[in-house]
Amino acid sequence: MKVLNKVFYNKNAIIIFFITIALCIFGLIMVYSASSYNAQNLYGNSTYFLNKQIIGFLLGLVAMLILANVNYNFLAKLYIPALILGIVLLVVVLIPGVGISNYGARRWIGFGAFSFQASEVAKFCFILFCAGYMTKNATKMTTFKGSLPVLLAGGIICALIMLEPNMSVTICVGVVMLTMLLIGGMQPKHLALMSIPIASAIPLLILLEPYRLKRLFAFIDPWASPQGEGFQLIQSLYALGAGGMFGTGLFNSRQKYAFLPFSESDFIFSIIGEELGFVGAVMVLLLFFVLIYFGYKVAINAKNRFGCYLGVGITSILAVQVLLNVAVVSGAVPPTGLPLPFISAGSTSLVVFMAAIGVLLNISKQSRV
């Protein structure tokens, strides 16, 4: 324990580190299980997705360890460049030729073999901006005027992400923005006032794109269109239902045989439920919960306001994404594509989240506890 304490500075950091690593390794196993069949079929190599994920994990590990040992306070000065970077990435991704389209949305920026999802990076840029700005203008944050730059930046980023389009990340950013404003000291009445345009924007956005309306109906009654809009949700429910209390056993999923689309990425939690059952799924959720709990704990105990805000932002985005992903998979909210942090196949998300955890570890290192 003493050795661990020396390396990881305190108990909170130890827990966060090990849970993160555990989730990542568990993710590697599940990515392999869920994707090997499709990988063999599409790329002639059953470890195609696993290999990419391992690279992401190694890159993420490096990023995490570096950031864990770099004083996070240098980030406080970068909040404006961060915002600019985020916006630039989101604009660049929209440029045909640079941005790569997939499944009807332009979300990836590619340089040869390397490509990454712009919004994955941009949402952390936004958090950094919020934390930096709110620290600098702490006293003004209780006023509506003081919180306007945050709202403006959030609005621009949300609008850009919606242009890709990517509804789920937009929701994520929106929720995190509200959390940041709450923690920044916004008055409850202002928060309530703000939720009105946001609440009214959602039905507007749904009506704007017919496919969203279809998805909404499919969510209300997926069996009405089992081969159409309801297909993915039904297949996800089949997987979970097939799992039962204890699951069919690791690697024994049947739904991964091309029945469940995106079984290795956005819907990997369905495969977890199928192979490991309710018990396994709840264990994974518990790990996430503990991680999130300790994330907030680190934020509370942060050395300074910036650390606190940054910690809350990082942890909140993790919480929102986990909850939203599992809610979609289990049919609690309408389907929207969002990766499960650390577990879903997708190296951008993995690297970015691991890097963020690195920052969190550094906040913990410098905390007063």
Next chain:
Amino acid sequence: MKKDYTIYNLQKRLLCIICIVTFAFILIGVKLFLVIVVQSKSLQTKAISQWTRDLTLSGVRGSILDTNGNVLASSYTSYNLYVRPASIIDAQNSADTIGSILNIDSQKILDKIQNKKVSEVLIQKQISPEVALNLLGANLNGVYLTETSTRQYPYNNLLTSVLGFTTIDNDGQAGLEDYYNRFLVGTDGYSLTDGTITGVELSNATTQYIAGIKGCDITLTIDVGLQQILEGVLEKSLTEQKATSALGIIMNAQNGEVLSMATKPSFNLNEIPREDVQTLLKLSKNTAITDVYEPGSTFKIFTTASALSLGITNLEERFYDPGYRVVDGQKIKCWKTKGHGSETLVEGFSNSCNSVFMDLGLRMGVEKFYSNLKTFGIGQKTGIDFNGESSGILMDQNIVKNVDLARISFGQAVAVTPIQMITSICGVINGTLYQPRFIKSITTQDGIKTFNSIPVRQTTTQQVRKDLNYLLEQVLSTQGECQFVTGYHIGGKTGTAQKYEDGKVAQGKYISSFVGTYPASNPQYVLLLCVNEPSNGMYYGGQVAKPYGKEIFSKLFNYLQIPPDNPDMIDTTNLVQVPNVVGMSILDACAILKSIKLDYYFNEEVEVVFSQAIPEGEFVEIGTIIILG
């Protein structure tokens, strides 16, 4: 946390956020529990059905056997060829290989297997085991064979309209195959294989087989030996008499069993002309059951039976026939326009004199005659185990005038089906009307269900049927030959009926029929023969149908090894061989026949003989009448 940098309660707000997150996690946990645990069973059931690819294994159809266990119809295992397009690696090559093995156009196969929208596509049905082995030997990916069965009929075109046939999918389509379909069909089994959404089998897939169950075997009352005799003779009659069709039935008079039934022409059941629907419908129709005809003189059996039952005549009663009767001012001719003169009932029956039966009919009156006809089963379906039976046509009792009654009495203005005719004849000469049937027994999984004879009602008293059988025997022993088939007591009656087309008599179109009964005194084997539209010059039942009846009976005795019951009558000293007189002038022919002590009969109009009732070379007794046409 230092108080100095909090101007509001940050800790409290964070706690609030943690609470919200915790609550959300609990909600999600509950939702997961509902989906994974509570709805598990119903979701699993639905999921399993999409995980497995099922292919049908057809349950083999039951066989059809004749009364002695000879197989009339059976099924052998054959294969249906399916392809799963998703598993095809080289479509062109696969299509070519399959095409060359099956000997079909490979382009058609290629079109089918390139359709990636379907997980399975049927290429060919009912492939023989040898071809199936070749396909397996070709080692193609994505090619699957499922078991099915092919119907085969070992006797080819025998019993065609009775057995009927099945659809390509082994479902009864016509005849007994259709009527007894629910017993014959097997219960399908399945093969379930784990597969992906596109139908590709998993590499570690296990296949579960649920075997099909064979259908029941059914045994018929048909005797294939008799059937072959009947059909052979019918075929012969078709060519010799240039008839459009011919049919025959042999029935066991004592229980209603159909021993053989045939309609000709027919087709080979192993080469069903499915493309030519018109021909198929025409030839597969069992006209012995579905179609009606005007019976003519054979119907006089019922008139006589009815009159004898009512006691209004007796065998010795004398009648006078001037060649016609005048009924309600209308002159109705006897077939012999010169008239038969004075004759007893026995002679009148043998002569088939219309006047006698007109007298009997009018004497009975509509009410009593009809009542008896209905007792005999005329105008009603027999209830035979076959689809599409007709009930025959009996004029409405209330509109029958005396003229109609007179005509019905000798077999006109009434229509029966052949099965009804023979069933009712069996009924009156045996005393009990039986429901005719083809079914003898059904062999199920649990055992054999045997069908007993189904008596419908009593028809005639012992005295009446004794007289009737005597009358029938006299027909054959006085009409020319002393012995119909030498050494056997056989009863019989011929009939010649006009055909009607569009409600009018069709000139020159006749149905010549013959009814035979053996043994004459207590008949067991009853034969009905109908030759439709003979066009080789002769049309009388005695000329056209009777000789074939004789041939059938002599072959029947030989086949069933029935020894002569009247050996005393076999006397070769009195026999002469019939010469050929066809082509001679009528005077020359008569002279030749006279010279060898044969009698003759001809219509006055005849000048040159173009037909003779008894063919050249037959041995007949001295004094036999040879009818010339």
